[in-house]
Amino acid sequence: MSDEMEYQETFKNQHHSRNLNKNFLANLVSQQIQQALGPLTARINELSTSLEKATAAPPVPSAAPMNPLSSETHIAPLNVNRKRRKLPTWNGDRMFFNCFIREVEDCIEIDRDLMGPDRVVLYDINLSLPSAAIQKVSIFNATGAQRSWDYKLFIDHLKRTFGNKQEMEDKI
Numbered sequence: 001m002s003d004e005m006e007y008q009e010t011f012k013n014q015h016h017s018r019n020l021n022k023n024f025l026a027n028l029v030s031q032q033i034q035q036a037l038g039p040l041t042a043r044i045n046e047l048s049t050s051l052e053k054a055t056a057a058p059p060v061p062s063a064a065p066m067n068p069l070s071s072e073t074h075i076a077p078l079n080v081n082r083k084r085r086k087l088p089t090w091n092g093d094r095m096f097f098n099c100f101i102r103e104v105e106d107c108i109e110i111d112r113d114l115m116g117p118d119r120v121v122l123y124d125i126n127l128s129l130p131s132a133a134i135q136k137v138s139i140f141n142a143t144g145a146q147r148s149w150d151y152k153l154f155i156d157h158l159k160r161t162f163g164n165k166q167e168m169e170d171k172i
Contacts, residue, residue, distance in 0.1 A: 084114035092130040097162045101155065104128065108151070119149035125158075136161060 085107045090100040104125060108115065115121050126134060140157045 082114065084111040087124050087128045089128045090130060090133065092132060094162055094164055097158075098164050100128075101159060101163070105155065117149070118151050121151040122149050122154050125151060125154060129158075133162065 087107050088100055088103045090097060108121060112121075115124070126137070129137070137154075137157065140154060
C-alpha cells in the first residue's frame with residue numbers, strides 16, 4: 001500500500017508542477033504583451049482625448065459670408081493619397097528637348113517631396129530619355145557617385161548636350 005500511496009503522491013506532484021509551469025508561462029506572456037502594448041495604449045488614449053477636445057470645441061463664427069470657392073477658405077489637403085507625376089519621355093528630337101526638360105523640371109519641383117533621394121530622381125530622368133541619348137550621357141552616369149548623384153548637374157549636362165541652341169540664343 002505504501003508503494004501505491006507513493007505513486008499517487010508522485011503523480012499529484014507532477015500534475016501540480018505542470019499546472020505551475022502553465023501558470024508561470026501564461027503570466028510571463030501576459031506581462032510581455034502588456035509591456036509591448038503599453039506605449040501604444042497610452043498613445044491611443046492621448047489621441048482619443050485630443051479628438052474629443054477638438055470635436056467638443058464650438059465652431060468659431062465668421063463675420064463675413066463664406067464663399068466656398070475663395071482661396072482664403074479653401075485649404076488643400078496635405079498630401080493625402082497624393083501620387084507623384086510620371087516624368088515625361090523625350091522622343092529624341094532636339095527640337096522638342098527644351099520643352100521636355102522644362103516639363104521634367106516642373107514635375108520635379110512639384111513632386112520633389114515624393115521622389116526620394118537625388119539618385120532616384122537622376123535615375124528617373126535617365127529612364128525618360130531615348131536609348132541613344134542614354135548612351136550619349138553614360139559617361140556622366142558613370143561618374144554620378146563622384147557628383148553626389150546631383151540631378152541638377154545632370155539636367156545641366158543634358159541641356160548642354162541636347163539643348164536647342166537656336167532657342168537658347170533667342171532667349172539671350
